[in-house]
Amino acid sequence: MPKPKVFVTRVIRDKGLDLVKEFCEAEIWPGELPPSREVLLEKARGVAGILCLLTDRIDGEVLDAAGPGLKVVSNHAVGFDNIVVPDATARGIPVGNTPGILTDATADFAFALMLAAARRVSEAERYLRAGKWVTWGPSTLLGVDLAGKTLGLVGFGRIGQAVAKRAVGFDLRVIYYDPSAAPAWNASPVGTLDELLRVSDFVSIHTPLTAETRRMVNADFLSKMKPTAVLVNTARGGVLDQAALYDALKDKRIFAAALDVTDPEPLPLDCPLLRLENCLITPHIASASTYSRDMMAYLAAQNLIAGLKGERLPHCVNPEVYER
Ligand code: GLV
Numbered sequence: 001m002p003k004p005k006v007f008v009t010r011v012i013r014d015k016g017l018d019l020v021k022e023f024c025e026a027e028i029w030p031g032e033l034p035p036s037r038e039v040l041l042e043k044a045r046g047v048a049g050i051l052c053l054l055t056d057r058i059d060g061e062v063l064d065a066a067g068p069g070l071k072v073v074s075n076h077a078v079g080f081d082n083i084v085v086p087d088a089t090a091r092g093i094p095v096g097n098t099p100g101i102l103t104d105a106t107a108d109f110a111f112a113l114m115l116a117a118a119r120r121v122s123e124a125e126r127y128l129r130a131g132k133w134v135t136w137g138p139s140t141l142l143g144v145d146l147a148g149k150t151l152g153l154v155g156f157g158r159i160g161q162a163v164a165k166r167a168v169g170f171d172l173r174v175i176y177y178d179p180s181a182a183p184a185w186n187a188s189p190v191g192t193l194d195e196l197l198r199v200s201d202f203v204s205i206h207t208p209l210t211a212e213t214r215r216m217v218n219a220d221f222l223s224k225m226k227p228t229a230v231l232v233n234t235a236r237g238g239v240l241d242q243a244a245l246y247d248a249l250k251d252k253r254i255f256a257a258a259l260d261v262t263d264p265e266p267l268p269l270d271c272p273l274l275r276l277e278n279c280l281i282t283p284h285i286a287s288a289s290t291y292s293r294d295m296m297a298y299l300a301a302q303n304l305i306a307g308l309k310g311e312r313l314p315h316c317v318n319p320e321v322y323e324r
Contacts, residue, residue: 004071004308006049009035009056012076016297020051023305041065048072049304054079055265060087072307076300078102078287079236080317081209089318096303096313099158101295102287107162109286110204110234113258114151116280117230118202119143120256123277144201144228144255147171152200154193154216155207155235156181163204175200178207197224202232209236219244222254230256234286237263246272249279260286 003025010029011017020026027043029035034055035043044050044066052058054077063070073088074096088095116122120143127133127141151167153160156178164174164187174187177196183189190196197203203225207213217233217240225231231254233240242263248254258280262271265284273279287296303313312322 004048005046006051006304006308007043007047008051009040009043010053010076012051012053012300013294013297015294016051016076016299016301019298019301020304024049024308044070049074049308051076051300051304052082053077054082057082057084058088059084060091063087063091063093071310072096072304072313074300074304074307074313075317076296079208081236081238083317085318089321092321092324094307094313094319094321095317096300096307096315097317098296098299098303099315101299102292103158103162105289105292106159106234106286107166108289109260109282110159110163110206110232111166113232113234113260113280113282114202114204114230115146117232117256117258117278118146120277122280126277144230146202149173149201150175150199151202151204152176152190152196153178153187154196154203154205156184156187156189157206159234160204160206161185161187163206172202193221194224197221198226200229201226202230204232205235205239207235207239209238213239215239215241217241217245219247222248225254227253227255229254230258232258234260237261237265242271242273245279246276249273249276252278256280258282260284 006024006026008026008028044062047066048069049072051074058073070093072094078097078099080097083095085095120141124141149172151172151174153176156176161184164185167174168186175190176187177190177193222244256278260282261284303315306313
Protein backbone atom coordinates (compact mmCIF):
# COMPACT_ATOMS: atom_id res chain seq x y z
CA MET A 1 0.00 0.00 0.00
CA PRO A 2 1.44 3.40 -0.90
CA LYS A 3 1.97 5.70 2.04
CA PRO A 4 -0.32 8.76 2.24
CA LYS A 5 1.16 12.01 0.99
CA VAL A 6 1.51 14.85 3.47
CA PHE A 7 3.03 18.29 3.52
CA VAL A 8 4.91 19.37 6.66
CA THR A 9 5.43 23.12 6.57
CA ARG A 10 8.74 23.22 8.50
CA VAL A 11 11.40 20.94 9.90
CA ILE A 12 9.97 19.97 13.28
CA ARG A 13 11.73 18.02 16.06
CA ASP A 14 12.78 14.46 15.16
CA LYS A 15 10.45 12.98 17.78
CA GLY A 16 7.56 13.97 15.53
CA LEU A 17 9.25 13.96 12.18
CA ASP A 18 10.46 10.36 12.52
CA LEU A 19 6.90 9.24 13.17
CA VAL A 20 5.59 11.20 10.19
CA LYS A 21 8.25 9.72 7.90
CA GLU A 22 7.46 6.18 9.09
CA PHE A 23 3.78 6.42 8.14
CA CYS A 24 3.73 8.95 5.32
CA GLU A 25 5.32 10.04 2.12
CA ALA A 26 6.20 13.43 3.53
CA GLU A 27 7.34 16.54 1.77
CA ILE A 28 8.98 18.65 4.44
CA TRP A 29 9.53 22.34 3.78
CA PRO A 30 13.24 22.83 4.48
CA GLY A 31 13.27 26.61 4.82
CA GLU A 32 14.00 28.47 8.03
CA LEU A 33 11.15 30.78 7.04
CA PRO A 34 7.61 29.49 6.47
CA PRO A 35 6.59 28.60 2.92
CA SER A 36 5.13 31.56 1.05
CA ARG A 37 1.41 31.51 0.33
CA GLU A 38 2.08 30.42 -3.27
CA VAL A 39 4.35 27.60 -2.13
CA LEU A 40 1.85 26.50 0.51
CA LEU A 41 -0.94 26.34 -2.07
CA GLU A 42 1.26 24.44 -4.48
CA LYS A 43 2.62 21.95 -1.93
CA ALA A 44 -0.85 21.33 -0.49
CA ARG A 45 -2.12 20.15 -3.85
CA GLY A 46 -3.29 16.55 -3.66
CA VAL A 47 -2.06 15.80 -0.14
CA ALA A 48 -3.97 13.71 2.41
CA GLY A 49 -2.59 15.60 5.39
CA ILE A 50 -1.04 18.94 6.31
CA LEU A 51 1.12 19.39 9.40
CA CYS A 52 1.42 23.14 9.86
CA LEU A 53 2.87 25.68 12.25
CA LEU A 54 1.27 28.75 13.79
CA THR A 55 3.03 30.80 11.11
CA ASP A 56 0.91 29.22 8.34
CA ARG A 57 -2.57 30.49 7.56
CA ILE A 58 -4.77 27.54 6.68
CA ASP A 59 -8.12 28.54 5.19
CA GLY A 60 -10.61 27.34 2.61
CA GLU A 61 -8.26 28.23 -0.24
CA VAL A 62 -5.52 25.95 1.11
CA LEU A 63 -8.01 23.19 1.92
CA ASP A 64 -9.45 23.39 -1.59
CA ALA A 65 -5.96 23.40 -3.09
CA ALA A 66 -5.39 20.10 -1.29
CA GLY A 67 -8.66 18.80 -2.67
CA PRO A 68 -11.10 16.07 -1.71
CA GLY A 69 -8.38 13.63 -0.60
CA LEU A 70 -7.44 15.84 2.37
CA LYS A 71 -8.19 14.02 5.61
CA VAL A 72 -6.55 16.05 8.36
CA VAL A 73 -4.87 19.31 9.32
CA SER A 74 -2.56 19.03 12.30
CA ASN A 75 -1.32 22.22 13.95
CA HIS A 76 2.01 22.16 15.77
CA ALA A 77 0.68 24.48 18.52
CA VAL A 78 -2.00 24.59 21.14
CA GLY A 79 -3.37 27.88 19.76
CA PHE A 80 -5.10 27.53 16.41
CA ASP A 81 -6.04 31.07 15.42
CA ASN A 82 -3.91 30.58 12.27
CA ILE A 83 -6.49 28.10 11.02
CA VAL A 84 -9.95 29.09 9.84
CA VAL A 85 -11.53 26.18 11.67
CA PRO A 86 -15.07 26.70 10.27
CA ASP A 87 -13.60 26.27 6.77
CA ALA A 88 -12.18 22.90 7.82
CA THR A 89 -15.35 21.87 9.63
CA ALA A 90 -17.46 22.77 6.59
CA ARG A 91 -15.33 20.37 4.57
CA GLY A 92 -15.46 17.64 7.25
CA ILE A 93 -11.75 17.92 7.99
CA PRO A 94 -10.61 17.41 11.59
CA VAL A 95 -8.06 19.90 12.93
CA GLY A 96 -5.59 18.82 15.60
CA ASN A 97 -3.61 20.83 18.15
CA THR A 98 -1.07 20.10 20.91
CA PRO A 99 -2.53 20.96 24.33
CA GLY A 100 -1.15 19.96 27.73
CA ILE A 101 2.49 19.23 27.06
CA LEU A 102 3.48 22.89 26.79
CA THR A 103 1.48 24.06 29.81
CA ASP A 104 4.36 23.97 32.30
CA ALA A 105 6.90 25.50 29.92
CA THR A 106 4.52 28.33 29.06
CA ALA A 107 3.53 28.97 32.68
CA ASP A 108 7.21 28.98 33.68
CA PHE A 109 7.88 31.53 30.99
CA ALA A 110 4.94 33.73 31.97
CA PHE A 111 6.39 33.72 35.46
CA ALA A 112 9.89 34.46 34.16
CA LEU A 113 8.50 37.46 32.28
CA MET A 114 6.55 38.63 35.30
CA LEU A 115 9.63 38.52 37.54
CA ALA A 116 11.85 40.02 34.87
CA ALA A 117 9.51 42.95 34.24
CA ALA A 118 8.89 43.52 37.95
CA ARG A 119 12.62 43.52 38.73
CA ARG A 120 13.75 45.15 35.48
CA VAL A 121 16.08 42.28 34.58
CA SER A 122 16.67 42.99 30.89
CA GLU A 123 16.88 46.74 31.46
CA ALA A 124 19.48 46.06 34.18
CA GLU A 125 21.50 43.88 31.86
CA ARG A 126 21.43 46.55 29.13
CA TYR A 127 22.58 49.08 31.75
CA LEU A 128 25.48 46.86 32.75
CA ARG A 129 26.55 46.06 29.20
CA ALA A 130 26.43 49.75 28.30
CA GLY A 131 29.01 50.41 31.03
CA LYS A 132 26.59 52.45 33.15
CA TRP A 133 27.18 50.42 36.33
CA VAL A 134 29.62 52.55 38.29
CA THR A 135 28.79 51.45 41.85
CA TRP A 136 26.16 49.72 44.01
CA GLY A 137 23.41 52.28 44.30
CA PRO A 138 20.72 52.42 47.00
CA SER A 139 18.17 53.61 44.46
CA THR A 140 19.47 51.94 41.32
CA LEU A 141 16.95 50.07 39.16
CA LEU A 142 14.26 49.69 41.80
CA GLY A 143 11.46 47.35 40.93
CA VAL A 144 8.28 46.02 42.49
CA ASP A 145 7.80 43.07 44.86
CA LEU A 146 5.55 40.09 44.23
CA ALA A 147 4.92 38.96 47.83
CA GLY A 148 1.61 40.15 49.17
CA LYS A 149 0.47 41.48 45.80
CA THR A 150 -2.43 40.42 43.60
CA LEU A 151 -2.01 38.54 40.36
CA GLY A 152 -4.98 38.81 37.99
CA LEU A 153 -5.26 36.11 35.35
CA VAL A 154 -7.35 36.92 32.30
CA GLY A 155 -8.33 33.44 31.15
CA PHE A 156 -8.11 30.45 33.50
CA GLY A 157 -7.55 27.43 31.28
CA ARG A 158 -4.66 24.99 31.59
CA ILE A 159 -1.90 27.62 31.38
CA GLY A 160 -3.64 30.19 33.58
CA GLN A 161 -4.11 27.50 36.24
CA ALA A 162 -0.45 26.46 36.04
CA VAL A 163 0.53 30.11 36.58
CA ALA A 164 -1.78 30.24 39.63
CA LYS A 165 -0.07 27.15 41.03
CA ARG A 166 3.34 28.78 40.72
CA ALA A 167 2.04 31.97 42.35
CA VAL A 168 1.43 30.12 45.65
CA GLY A 169 5.16 29.96 46.30
CA PHE A 170 5.55 33.68 45.67
CA ASP A 171 2.90 34.67 48.24
CA LEU A 172 0.71 36.20 45.57
CA ARG A 173 -3.04 36.42 45.96
CA VAL A 174 -4.52 35.12 42.72
CA ILE A 175 -7.76 36.15 41.10
CA TYR A 176 -9.02 35.33 37.64
CA TYR A 177 -11.61 36.43 35.15
CA ASP A 178 -12.96 33.55 33.08
CA PRO A 179 -16.71 32.97 33.17
CA SER A 180 -16.25 29.40 31.93
CA ALA A 181 -13.66 28.20 34.49
CA ALA A 182 -14.11 26.67 37.93
CA PRO A 183 -11.83 27.77 40.79
CA ALA A 184 -8.56 25.87 41.17
CA TRP A 185 -5.49 26.16 43.35
CA ASN A 186 -5.52 29.34 45.37
CA ALA A 187 -7.31 31.38 42.74
CA SER A 188 -10.67 33.09 43.20
CA PRO A 189 -12.93 34.19 40.37
CA VAL A 190 -13.99 37.81 39.95
CA GLY A 191 -17.25 38.76 38.28
CA THR A 192 -15.92 41.34 35.85
CA LEU A 193 -12.75 42.17 33.98
CA ASP A 194 -12.95 45.74 35.34
CA GLU A 195 -12.77 44.45 38.89
CA LEU A 196 -9.73 42.34 38.04
CA LEU A 197 -7.94 45.29 36.45
CA ARG A 198 -8.78 47.62 39.33
CA VAL A 199 -7.21 45.42 42.03
CA SER A 200 -4.42 43.52 40.25
CA ASP A 201 -0.73 44.39 40.63
CA PHE A 202 0.13 41.89 37.89
CA VAL A 203 -2.15 41.10 34.96
CA SER A 204 -1.30 38.05 32.89
CA ILE A 205 -3.18 37.17 29.71
CA HIS A 206 -4.12 33.54 29.07
CA THR A 207 -6.96 33.70 26.56
CA PRO A 208 -6.99 32.31 23.03
CA LEU A 209 -7.18 34.85 20.21
CA THR A 210 -10.80 34.97 19.05
CA ALA A 211 -13.12 37.61 17.63
CA GLU A 212 -14.02 38.54 21.24
CA THR A 213 -10.45 38.81 22.55
CA ARG A 214 -8.89 40.58 19.53
CA ARG A 215 -7.47 43.93 20.82
CA MET A 216 -9.09 43.28 24.21
CA VAL A 217 -6.05 44.89 25.86
CA ASN A 218 -6.74 48.38 24.49
CA ALA A 219 -6.53 51.93 25.84
CA ASP A 220 -9.66 51.41 27.95
CA PHE A 221 -8.31 48.16 29.47
CA LEU A 222 -4.93 49.75 30.22
CA SER A 223 -6.54 52.83 31.77
CA LYS A 224 -8.21 50.59 34.35
CA MET A 225 -4.91 49.07 35.52
CA LYS A 226 -2.99 50.42 38.51
CA PRO A 227 -0.11 52.79 37.64
CA THR A 228 2.19 50.37 39.48
CA ALA A 229 0.92 47.30 37.62
CA VAL A 230 2.80 44.94 35.32
CA LEU A 231 1.20 43.42 32.23
CA VAL A 232 2.33 40.03 30.86
CA ASN A 233 1.21 38.53 27.55
CA THR A 234 2.16 35.00 26.59
CA ALA A 235 -1.09 34.35 24.69
CA ARG A 236 -1.28 35.95 21.24
CA GLY A 237 -0.13 39.35 20.01
CA GLY A 238 -3.52 40.07 18.44
CA VAL A 239 -5.08 40.25 21.92
CA LEU A 240 -3.25 43.55 22.50
CA ASP A 241 -3.37 47.01 20.91
CA GLN A 242 0.35 47.80 20.76
CA ALA A 243 -0.10 51.51 20.05
CA ALA A 244 -2.24 51.86 23.19
CA LEU A 245 0.34 49.90 25.19
CA TYR A 246 3.11 52.17 23.92
CA ASP A 247 1.22 55.26 25.13
CA ALA A 248 0.50 53.71 28.53
CA LEU A 249 4.11 52.65 29.07
CA LYS A 250 5.62 55.88 27.77
CA ASP A 251 3.42 57.99 30.04
CA LYS A 252 4.11 55.60 32.96
CA ARG A 253 0.40 54.86 33.30
CA ILE A 254 1.46 51.30 34.09
CA PHE A 255 4.83 50.21 35.49
CA ALA A 256 5.96 47.73 32.85
CA ALA A 257 4.93 45.15 30.28
CA ALA A 258 6.47 41.88 29.17
CA LEU A 259 5.35 40.37 25.89
CA ASP A 260 6.29 37.03 24.40
CA VAL A 261 3.87 37.54 21.54
CA THR A 262 3.40 40.51 19.24
CA ASP A 263 1.45 41.47 16.16
CA PRO A 264 3.07 41.10 13.72
CA GLU A 265 5.70 38.48 14.42
CA PRO A 266 8.52 39.16 14.10
CA LEU A 267 8.12 42.66 15.44
CA PRO A 268 9.69 45.20 13.05
CA LEU A 269 12.81 46.69 14.59
CA ASP A 270 11.41 50.20 14.21
CA CYS A 271 8.44 49.33 16.47
CA PRO A 272 8.27 52.12 19.10
CA LEU A 273 7.79 49.55 21.90
CA LEU A 274 11.40 48.50 21.38
CA ARG A 275 12.57 51.96 22.43
CA LEU A 276 10.98 51.70 25.87
CA GLU A 277 13.02 50.52 28.85
CA ASN A 278 9.87 49.35 30.64
CA CYS A 279 8.84 46.97 27.87
CA LEU A 280 10.42 43.54 27.69
CA ILE A 281 9.82 41.60 24.49
CA THR A 282 10.84 38.04 23.64
CA PRO A 283 10.42 36.20 20.31
CA HIS A 284 7.43 33.90 21.03
CA ILE A 285 9.44 31.31 22.97
CA ALA A 286 7.20 30.48 25.93
CA SER A 287 6.89 26.85 24.84
CA ALA A 288 10.52 26.63 23.73
CA SER A 289 11.85 23.97 26.08
CA THR A 290 13.36 20.87 24.51
CA TYR A 291 10.75 18.63 26.14
CA SER A 292 7.82 20.78 25.04
CA ARG A 293 8.97 21.18 21.47
CA ASP A 294 9.74 17.46 21.19
CA MET A 295 6.30 16.63 22.53
CA MET A 296 4.53 19.23 20.37
CA ALA A 297 6.11 17.58 17.33
CA TYR A 298 5.09 14.15 18.63
CA LEU A 299 1.46 15.11 19.34
CA ALA A 300 1.20 16.88 16.00
CA ALA A 301 2.47 13.70 14.28
CA GLN A 302 0.03 11.55 16.27
CA ASN A 303 -2.89 13.77 15.27
CA LEU A 304 -1.78 13.70 11.64
CA ILE A 305 -1.47 9.92 11.53
CA ALA A 306 -4.77 9.32 13.32
CA GLY A 307 -6.49 11.54 10.76
CA LEU A 308 -4.86 9.73 7.88
CA LYS A 309 -6.05 6.40 9.28
CA GLY A 310 -9.58 7.78 9.61
CA GLU A 311 -9.35 7.55 13.40
CA ARG A 312 -10.46 10.24 15.83
CA LEU A 313 -7.62 12.70 16.48
CA PRO A 314 -6.25 12.45 20.04
CA HIS A 315 -6.59 16.26 20.26
CA CYS A 316 -9.22 17.65 17.94
CA VAL A 317 -10.39 21.29 18.03
CA ASN A 318 -13.51 20.68 15.89
CA PRO A 319 -14.95 17.37 17.18
CA GLU A 320 -18.25 18.28 15.52
CA VAL A 321 -16.78 16.81 12.33
CA TYR A 322 -17.36 13.41 13.90
CA GLU A 323 -21.04 14.07 14.48
CA ARG A 324 -21.93 14.35 10.82
C1 GLV B 1 2.25 28.54 20.93
O1 GLV B 1 2.10 29.73 20.95
C2 GLV B 1 1.19 27.61 20.84
O2 GLV B 1 0.02 28.01 20.66
O3 GLV B 1 1.47 26.41 20.95
